Amino acid sequence: MTSPSATADDIVAPAERASDNYLTHEKGILSWLTTLDHKRIGVMYLMCVMSAFLLGGVFALLVRTELLTPGRTIVDHDTYNQLFTLHGAVMVFLVIIPGIPAALGNFILPLQLGAKDVAFPRLNLASWYLWVIGALCMVLSLVINAADTGWTFYTPYSTTTTTSVIPALTGAFILGFSSIFTGMNFITTIHKLRPPGMTWFRMPLFLWALYSTAVIQVLATPVLAITLLMLIVERVVGIGIFDPALGGDPVLFQHFFWFYSHPAVYIMIVPAFGVMGDIIPTFSRKRIFGYKFIALSSVAIAILGFLVWGHHMFTSGQSVVSATIFSAISFLIAIPTAIKVFNWLATMYKGKIHLDTPMLYCLFFLWVFTIGGLTGVFLGVMSVDVHLHDTYFVVAHFHYVMMGGSITAFLAGMHYWWPKMFGRMYDEKWGRISCGLLFVGLNLTFFPQFVLGTRGMPRRYYNYLEEFQGLHQLSTVGAYLMGLAFLTTAAYLLGSLRKRADAPANPWGANTLEWQTPSPPAYYNFHNPPVVTEGPYEYADWVYNKRTGGYERKAADGR
Amino acid sequence: MLDMLLPLGQLAAGLVSSQPGPLPSALPEPPKVPDSPWFWMPRSASNFADPIDGTFSFLVWVSLISTLGIALAMAYFCWRYRATSRDANEAAESQVDHSNVLEITWSVIPLFIVIGVFVVGFKQYVDLRTAPRAAYEVHATGQRWKWGFEYPEGLTHPELHVPVNRNVRIMIQSVDVLHSLSIPEFRVKMDAVPGRYTELWFRATEEGTFPIYCAEYCGTAHSDMLSQVVVHTPEGFAAWVAEEIRKIEMMPLPELGQLTFNQSGCATCHSLDGSAKVGPSFQGLFGRQEKIINLGAVNVDENYLRESILEPQAKIVEGFPPSMPTFKGQLSDRRISGLIEYIKTIK
Numbered sequence: 001m002t003s004p005s006a007t008a009d010d011i012v013a014p015a016e017r018a019s020d021n022y023l024t025h026e027k028g029i030l031s032w033l034t035t036l037d038h039k040r041i042g043v044m045y046l047m048c049v050m051s052a053f054l055l056g057g058v059f060a061l062l063v064r065t066e067l068l069t070p071g072r073t074i075v076d077h078d079t080y081n082q083l084f085t086l087h088g089a090v091m092v093f094l095v096i097i098p099g100i101p102a103a104l105g106n107f108i109l110p111l112q113l114g115a116k117d118v119a120f121p122r123l124n125l126a127s128w129y130l131w132v133i134g135a136l137c138m139v140l141s142l143v144i145n146a147a148d149t150g151w152t153f154y155t156p157y158s159t160t161t162t163t164s165v166i167p168a169l170t171g172a173f174i175l176g177f178s179s180i181f182t183g184m185n186f187i188t189t190i191h192k193l194r195p196p197g198m199t200w201f202r203m204p205l206f207l208w209a210l211y212s213t214a215v216i217q218v219l220a221t222p223v224l225a226i227t228l229l230m231l232i233v234e235r236v237v238g239i240g241i242f243d244p245a246l247g248g249d250p251v252l253f254q255h256f257f258w259f260y261s262h263p264a265v266y267i268m269i270v271p272a273f274g275v276m277g278d279i280i281p282t283f284s285r286k287r288i289f290g291y292k293f294i295a296l297s298s299v300a301i302a303i304l305g306f307l308v309w310g311h312h313m314f315t316s317g318q319s320v321v322s323a324t325i326f327s328a329i330s331f332l333i334a335i336p337t338a339i340k341v342f343n344w345l346a347t348m349y350k351g352k353i354h355l356d357t358p359m360l361y362c363l364f365f366l367w368v369f370t371i372g373g374l375t376g377v378f379l380g381v382m383s384v385d386v387h388l389h390d391t392y393f394v395v396a397h398f399h400y401v402m403m404g405g406s407i408t409a410f411l412a413g414m415h416y417w418w419p420k421m422f423g424r425m426y427d428e429k430w431g432r433i434s435c436g437l438l439f440v441g442l443n444l445t446f447f448p449q450f451v452l453g454t455r456g457m458p459r460r461y462y463n464y465l466e467e468f469q470g471l472h473q474l475s476t477v478g479a480y481l482m483g484l485a486f487l488t489t490a491a492y493l494l495g496s497l498r499k500r501a502d503a504p505a506n507p508w509g510a511n512t513l514e515w516q517t518p519s520p521p522a523y524y525n526f527h528n529p530p531v532v533t534e535g536p537y538e539y540a541d542w543v544y545n546k547r548t549g550g551y552e553r554k555a556a557d558g559r
Numbered sequence: 560m561l562d563m564l565l566p567l568g569q570l571a572a573g574l575v576s577s578q579p580g581p582l583p584s585a586l587p588e589p590p591k592v593p594d595s596p597w598f599w600m601p602r603s604a605s606n607f608a609d610p611i612d613g614t615f616s617f618l619v620w621v622s623l624i625s626t627l628g629i630a631l632a633m634a635y636f637c638w639r640y641r642a643t644s645r646d647a648n649e650a651a652e653s654q655v656d657h658s659n660v661l662e663i664t665w666s667v668i669p670l671f672i673v674i675g676v677f678v679v680g681f682k683q684y685v686d687l688r689t690a691p692r693a694a695y696e697v698h699a700t701g702q703r704w705k706w707g708f709e710y711p712e713g714l715t716h717p718e719l720h721v722p723v724n725r726n727v728r729i730m731i732q733s734v735d736v737l738h739s740l741s742i743p744e745f746r747v748k749m750d751a752v753p754g755r756y757t758e759l760w761f762r763a764t765e766e767g768t769f770p771i772y773c774a775e776y777c778g779t780a781h782s783d784m785l786s787q788v789v790v791h792t793p794e795g796f797a798a799w800v801a802e803e804i805r806k807i808e809m810m811p812l813p814e815l816g817q818l819t820f821n822q823s824g825c826a827t828c829h830s831l832d833g834s835a836k837v838g839p840s841f842q843g844l845f846g847r848q849e850k851i852i853n854l855g856a857v858n859v860d861e862n863y864l865r866e867s868i869l870e871p872q873a874k875i876v877e878g879f880p881p882s883m884p885t886f887k888g889q890l891s892d893r894r895i896s897g898l899i900e901y902i903k904t905i906k
Contacts, residue, residue, distance in 0.1 A: 077779045150776050157736040157778060244754030250737060285649060287656040316750050317757040320688050324681055331673040335666055342665040345632055350653035352642040363633055370629050374622040381676050383611050383683030387746040390739060390774040454599040456743025458774040461782035467592040509649055539650035
């Protein structure tokens with residue numbers, strides 16, 4: 001992808017690169033907290049997001065444990081309501097939305113552009129600090145008297161409950177700005193900092209996905225901010241916007257909320273598509289199939305995603321006409337999504353498939369995301385949705401998409417870029433075992449929930465009818481398996497950090513620019529700015545070197 | 560990130576704290592889910608079950624075929640095109656990277672499928688949302704955390720009772736936060752929104768008892784906000800209504816009075832705790848002397864209360880507006896006696 005002369009300088013001997021890279025360039029905690037380096041900010045995001053994931057995961061396991069029996073198991077009604085609220089709010093606002101863009105994207109996006117940094121490094125650091133402040137507000141709500149509204153904050157419950165809703169809202173409000181800052185940064189960086197020769201259609205698909213995501217972040221998140229602000233004003237000053245007791249309209253809140261939160265679903269899943277688009281061709285040793293269709297379908301999803309929010313409200317009392325329009329547009333989104341899945345599959349056809357951990361996670365994603373996507377079609381059909389709305393079917397559907405889609409892709413990306421980020425290879429055997437364990441756990445947890453839902457079990461239930469107990473117990477066992485899989489993953493990934501840096505510059509033979517600088521990258525990313533002469537998925541020039549365990553570019557004369 | 564972990568201590572404290580058991584539900588016993596002949600769906604007990612289940616089954620088959628197809632293709636490719644080693648032939652021989660025919664095929668086929676299910680779903684939804692004109696109407700009220708059903712015969716009951724094979728329209732309202740009336744065996748559901756009416760309708764096709772859930776989160780005892788729908792034969796239904804009305808007529812007077820107090824909207828203007836609302840509080844009212852405009856002090860006794868209910872403008876207590884409507888012709892003599900006896904108990 002670069003001119004050969006540039007890479008020859010970039011790939012230096014292991015002894016030399018260990019001495020100076022972005023991790024060792026400056027020392028001390030202060031050098032991290034004041035850094036403007038996108039790589040360090042990415043790593044800080046990664047640590048924070050993973051801590052939040054641990055917290056949200058513990059909440060999830062407590063929720064599942066409570067549901068082992070139809071009555072009280074470990075906590076009371078109100079604590080349970082707080083637990084599922086916090087699980088949802090933490091996972092959505094602190095983990096999945098910033099997960100791939102802010103943690104992986106921050107690290108990888110400038111590298112894939114061959115750039116020194118993002119366009120606005122200070123804004124980038126500010127977005128991380130906003131994330132931390134937003135997270136602290138959420139924790140404050142937790143410490144005072146955790147909100148019990150569900151992550152959706154539906155009125156008038158949220159304006160009348162006595163729990164500390166305002167700190168949680170303030171947290172979400174601030175996190176929104178963190179997200180907007182990241183989005184603005186990525187849009188500008190992709191527009192202005194592409195290297196010579198990288199036309200729009202030579203960009204890696206990960207960048208297309210981050211670009212589409214950034215557009216949604218910048219356009220949709222302000223609406224969330226306004227909505228949350230109105231909610232705070234209503235609670236504090238008593239101005240009637242949403243509460244009918246004050247002359248407001250509770251359904252208006254649902255419109256505002258989903259106007260952001262449905263596009264937010266795509267903030268969560270579109271970056272995952274980007275990760276797939278980069279990993280599948282690399283491990284199939286073959287050009288991606290239907291590049292333009294995949295790239296533009298991300299854009300199509302980003303645009304259409306703004307026009308479908310009402311499909312969350314088929315039973316809210318909204319008019320039949322609006323419901324019909326929202327349903328029709330929702331179905332249109334199925335098409336670009338299907339196009340992606342088929343193109344990824346076609347990429348594998350006649351490839352040379354390596355089943356390393358990142359690829360295993362991609363296969364995992366393909367299977368699980370297909371189930372998540374298809375069950376979305378059930379919910380788009382208005383009559384069927386009336387039966388399934390607010391039941392466990394919806395819970396299962398969005399966990400298949402958010403957990404099976406976003407988190408799985410996040411894990412795929414983390415395993416794929418881990419050697420680049422930290423210069424260490426992880427234990428491949430444990431990688432595969434954990435991936436398999438997670439696959440079994442995820443399906444065991446969420447598949448029974450489809451059946452619970454079709455049989456009528458409503459979501460957000462603390463007590464439930466005895467007839468549902470068997471399926472709930474299966475689901476809880478699955479959740480424990482997932483917990484175990486995450487523990488083993490954390491163990492071997494963190495364990496790899498204790499080894500000597502051993503990762504080659506390009507362990508997978510990928511052709512995007514981030515692999516054409518040492519692992520971990522130098523402080524300034526590239527010694528010479530790369531020049532792009534071909535598409536991102538050309539593998540013919542890369543040969544495997546047994547000694548380094550990585551791929552190297554063929555010399556110009558052929559070898 | 561230690562600060563993120565601190566709240567776990569607080570939660571751990573929540574784990575061991577013992578709390579009172581479940582709040583009292585409106586029903587003495589939780590409803591039973593009747594056995595279903597299907598794997599996915601609950602028993603089919605209304606006119607909507609068959610069409611909606613048909614659409615659902617179609618989608619299940621489409622999903623099953625697509626998911627298995629994708630999984631099999633994936634597994635086959637992984638086996639057939641597996642790489643034998645890292646260093647042999649790093650790039651696949653085939654680098655074919657597009658085919659417009661394929662792209663169009665796998666866009667258009669799903670498009671036709673979704674257009675089909677959209678149209679079917681739309682028709683069924685319009686049907687769900689359009690109640691027939693000739694329907695038996697019941698008012699449902701959601702309140703944290705119970706359902707109340709008010710029948711045209713002048714009966715209010717925590718359960719929904721309906722005759723089989725008759726169109727029933729439910730007008731839904733909420734007195735506090737959002738709720739949602741959900742009857743899975745009928746495949747119907749509609750939110751209860753404070754400040755407006757929503758509605759659903761159905762025609763029960765099978766006698767029996769089916770659970771009713773609140774499906775929209777409403778706080779502490781959301782999961783205990785259960786009720787049930789009991790489907791009777793037409794004769795059985797008439798007999799049930801007559802029996803419930805007879806039960807009310809046979810109630811001890813103070814209980815009947817309390818029921819009337821709750822059903823007739825007295826509480827809007829008259830408090831039970833001494834606080835002044837639009838009208839005087841009922842607390843300690845009986846036996847008190849009230850200052851009446853133009854008349855002076857009057858003893859509150861049975862005849863005074865009866866007159867105030869039937870001829871509310873005859874005697875107006877000083878400091879209150881003359882805004883009470885008459886209940887002449889609306890309340891039976893027995894209910895009026897019940898109200899008087901109930902007011903006597905509020906000390």
